Amino acid sequence: MIDKALEDSIKEQFASPDLQACGAILLRWLEDLAEGGAENDKESIANRADLVFGAFELKTTSAT
């Protein structure tokens, strides 16, 4: 579990519809890291990062 302030701030940053899926994945990852349960081998990290990068498309208006 992470403090609500952290959860809220991630949700806020990734609030736009095109980033929500990505935000959800990052939130879960952050929680796992905080609980000490995240995988730390290169392959697993790459798999997770793959999901993050693949979860959104760049649009010209998506910055900030």
Add this chain to the structure above:
Amino acid sequence: MAAPFRLSLDARQHFKNLYDNKHLLLDFDAFYFCLIIGLAKCKINTEISVANAPEMVDDFPGPYRNQRDYIIALFLSRELKRLGIEASNKKGLNQIVARMLMPDSKSKLTNEGVKCMNQYAAMGFDVLKENIPNKPVYLEAFLQSYVELVRKL
């Protein structure tokens, strides 16, 4: 690793028509023409570009294999002449032979020997261009003037 024979791009381009109409087939053909002229002239071209010219084979290919010993014999003889080593100079003879020959290698030459041959070929092209400036179109026409040139030098 055996050193390869080398010939400049310009030299190859000079014989382009003969390659295009398939009168010449091997890269070594152009090299041989130039080499013989260089040996006839008994001079070498020592510019750095010679060492960096495009590589060819590291051996006497195809029909030249059978003539290898004579080409090498002529090369040794010319090199002795170029360096002014008299026949009676046994030591000098020994040294040149030891420096240029390596029976273990495909070409029977040391790297220095190959390099020296390349330098003869490079000089040979310079002389050829001076005397027969036009790019040859048909081999049969070229052969006559070529033999004349070699005998002239």
Add this chain to the structure above:
Amino acid sequence: MSVNVKIVKITSKNLRCPDYVIDFAGSDGNPCPVVLLQMPNGTGKTTTLELLRAAFAGETILTDPYKDYVDKDCIEGQFQVDFTNNSLPYTITMKFNSDSNGLEYNTTRPNIGISKGHFVPSELKPFFRPDFVKLFVFDGELAVQLMDRKRTNANTAIESLFQLNEFNHLIQNIEAYYEQKTVNSSSNTDKGVNRWKNKRDKLKARQSKVLDMYSKDKDLLESIKLHLEHLKEEYADRLKMNSELKDKMNSALKQKTIAKEKVALYRKEVFDIIKAPYTIHEKFAQEILELKSNFDQAKLPESAAREFFVELATNEDRCICGTELTSALRQAIHDRSINYLGSEDMAYINTLKTSVSENVSPIMGAHSKHLDEQLALLNSAILEEQQAENEISQVDIEGRLDDPDLGKVSEAIKKDELQMREIEARLEKYERNDDNGSEDELFSISVLKKELEWARFKVAEITKTIELKEKRDLLCQKLRAARDIARRKLALQICEEANERISVLMPFNDIRLDKIDQSLHLRNKAGGSEGETLSVAYAFLSTLFNRAEVSLPFIVDSPANAIDLAVRTQVGGFVPKLAQQVIAFTISSERENFISGLKKTAKEKSREVKFITLFKNGPDELVKLAEGQVDFVKSRNGFMVTGESFFNQFQQNSEAE
């Protein structure tokens, strides 16, 4: 909850504090929520706290040489902490040796057992660190440090407790992923991709143009061939009209074919001959023979080969002349051996000599004569071909005189043939497999295809890289923003909540926290009294520990000593709420008001309070009183009594006698 630490027991033996085994279990066997440990000054309170911190955070936190922790009458001493994390038991033992000034850690972990060394479970690492451990094994001086912006404890506390550093961890993973994915890419800029896009577009345009030209040229060639065929037929037909001319033409054409074949034959013959250099020039033949002769005269190859000299230099004591071989002589022989032929050189020279004697004739001009003969045959064949050409032209001229239109047909044929040759040359350019031209000048279709494929690949690769980079930048920027916002929010919320607690602690004092960044900032005030500072620190820590998803014990030294009597009740009431397990070291003089406040809150919250008194020695009456208690333990150098009644009666403020 990943972190839920409770201290079960601490044990001290042969150290400079009295020997004790302090069990923090309450009546239900679980660690008691509130423990008051009364230890007079000089009983080793400071040492115990220091050792507790060192047990959690490692030996770097200890201030004195290790041997100083050992009782001066002993050589070895030991301090042990038994605790649980999420009910899993751990034990950390520190063994001191005064002779060697050594300190050895041992750690007992669930499922692993005992290991040498100091091992902390990973989820506890952020907290069992020298700077953080002082927050929960609280040092009163820390309260002042929290106000000092040169010490970053306040922010670090928030960072660690709320695990904001995991944002950094996440950012690192994303950066590493980007690096890994783009390690082979040559560019990640718009300039790079534009360059390749330009190249791709140029190649595409060129390919299109070349394919078009190729197709057109092929069609044109076909049509010219067809046209030429018709023209030749027409020519032949016209010639047929004149049978004499027709015969002449056929004969001339036949001659030409024969002559061409002869030319090819002699050309090959001559070319083959001159590959043997001694045939080109009489001089060459003579020289080659001369070389062989020189080899013979010089007796090359010599019977003494290079190997002989190398062997001599390496293995013999004396030269063949009898001279003793010194190392200098050996080296000289070795160096000079290179001037002599090896046995393989000798073998080859023999081969060479044999070849020469077998194939190079000593007869003057024998070889060049043969070459000259072949050259003459070649020239004659060339002439024949030329003559046949002339004959054909002659017939053509005669034919034109006879039939003027024949000339036109003849001209048309020549024109077509020329054009055909030109087209064929172009087609050859399109069809070959090498081409060094720039994008605008390439002709080879296969090379164009390869180059275009490569340019397309590079564009895709760089585009992908750029895309990855932009995604990475976006993700990292947002994660950093999230982290900073979370930190600010937490700091703000903690500040507000802490202020509420302060107002309860000190209702008649307007001291408040203004903000929290590196340190705690007081509103409108640079600093406060010791009591005010302590209260603010407690309020901050209490807020911190109550909010976080981690549960650590709070161990505090003299929590109310410096505080006014009036405030003590409040502080006492505060203490049970500071953490799920509170262990307070007290002295007798701070009991007033503090204990009452504490008990009230403990009762309200249904939290059991355990009272322990520890002392070294004292007046006989005190010892007798102690011995009369139910829960009394005597150690080598101290007394421990558990119970509220004795706790309240105990009076010993001065240094132990």
